[in-house]
Amino acid sequence: xxxxxxxxxxxxxxxxxxxxxxxxxxxxxxxxxxxxxxxxxxxxxxxxxxxxxxxxxxxxxxxxxxxxxxxxxxxxxxxxxxxxxxxxxxxxxxxxxxxxxxxxxxxxxxxxxxxxxxxxxxxxxxxxxxxxxxxxxxxxxxxxxxxxxxxxxxxxxxxxxxxxxxxxxxxxxxxxxxxxxxxxxxxxxxxxxxxxxxxxxxxxxxxxxxxxxxxxxxxxxxxxxxxxxxxxxxxxxxxxxxxxxxxxxxxxx
Numbered sequence: 516x517x518x519x520x521x522x523x524x525x526x527x528x529x530x531x532x533x534x535x536x537x538x539x540x541x542x543x544x545x546x547x548x549x550x551x552x553x554x555x556x557x558x559x560x561x562x563x564x565x566x567x568x569x570x571x572x573x574x575x576x577x578x579x580x581x582x583x584x585x586x587x588x589x590x591x592x593x594x595x596x597x598x599x600x601x602x603x604x605x606x607x608x609x610x611x612x613x614x615x616x617x618x619x620x621x622x623x624x625x626x627x628x629x630x631x632x633x634x635x636x637x638x639x640x641x642x643x644x645x646x647x648x649x650x651x652x653x654x655x656x657x658x659x660x661x662x663x664x665x666x667x668x669x670x671x672x673x674x675x676x677x678x679x680x681x682x683x684x685x686x687x688x689x690x691x692x693x694x695x696x697x698x699x700x701x702x703x704x705x706x707x708x709x710x711x712x713x714x715x716x717x718x719x720x721x722x723x724x725x726x727x728x729x730x731x732x733x734x735x736x737x738x739x740x741x742x743x744x745x746x747x748x749x750x751x752x753x754x755x756x757x758x759x760x761x762x763x764x765x766x767x768x
Contacts, residue, residue, distance in 0.1 A: 516635075521578025532580040536615035538608075539587045541566030543574060547582045548683040561587040562607045564637060576685070583615045584681040590614060591647055592663035594640065598648075604640030607647050612637070614680075617667070621676030 517535045524531045537544040540561055542554040552570050560566025587607075594610030597603075612634040619632055646652050653660070669675045 518573055518575040518578060521575060525578055533578065534615055534619055535579050535582045536585050536611045537582055538562040538566040538585060538590060538611055541568070542570055543567060544582050544584045544681070544683060546570045546574070547576045547579065547685075550576075562590050562611055563643075564606065565608045565611060579685060581682060581684045583618055585611045585614050586663075586680065588658050588660055589663045589680070591653065591658060592660040592667060593617070594647060595660070596664070596667045597636075598640065604643070604648065605636050606638040606640050606643060608637045609635070609640075614663075617670055618676065618679060621670065621674075621679075624674060 517533065521533045524533060535543070535547075538560045540556055540558055542556055543566070546552070546554055554570055556568040559568055590607050590610040592610070593613040594605055594607050597605055597609060597613055616632050616634040622628075623630060623632075640648060666676070666678060669677070
């Protein structure tokens with residue numbers, strides 16, 4: 516998801532910056548920071564749907580502006596906080612996204628910046644009622660949500676965001692990626708101000724397209740080289756992507 520959104524932003528020449536959030540037990544953040552493809556973990560992520568124990572070839576760090584490492588307990592607390600605000604249950608990865616979005620909003624507010632922050636609500640939380648939404652399940656795993664709940668409440672009530680999570684920021688020069696690790700106490704708004712503008716030259720290659728769908732929704736399975744605007748089996752998905760991207764003017768997580 517992150518690589519697809521990042522490639523779209525660069526291809527279209529948007530000024531949108533992309534922040535990717537990574538859960539506690541995942542190597543993606545450290546890979547972005549170090550460039551080490553050999554990183555592995557012995558256990559999987561505690562946030563269903565995101566986080567990987569090994570480096571995925573599909574992840575493209577060159578289209579990402581920064582990453583934030585989010586503790587699992589922070590993801591769960593933000594997921595429940597979203598439920599408290601909206602009365603709609605979302606999954607834990609939506610909590611990870613929301614925590615990252617709040618950190619970016621706090622950075623912008625501290626720097627006196629204005630703009631839009633866009634994130635995703637990934638899936639319904641109904642399937643997690645007996646796990647992530649269950650206090651007994653959390654207690655059995657010794658998950659303490661209290662410090663993260665206090666931080667979320669302080670942010671909504673007073674605009675305070677006191678504790679930031681580890682962060683890696685891309686500093687690009689001539690399309691080279693240099694990721695810098697930031698401590699939770701670092702002033703991320705200062706780092707953002709020092710970040711250089713992105714200049715990316717895209718390769719001159721044809722964009723693949725799919726053969727137009729028949730009335731029953733099927734295609735002949737071949738890829739063509741028609742113009743990107745030509746109708747195809749994925750035209751509805753492309754339309755949704757354009758609508759989402761048209762709304763992005765600030766940060767997206």
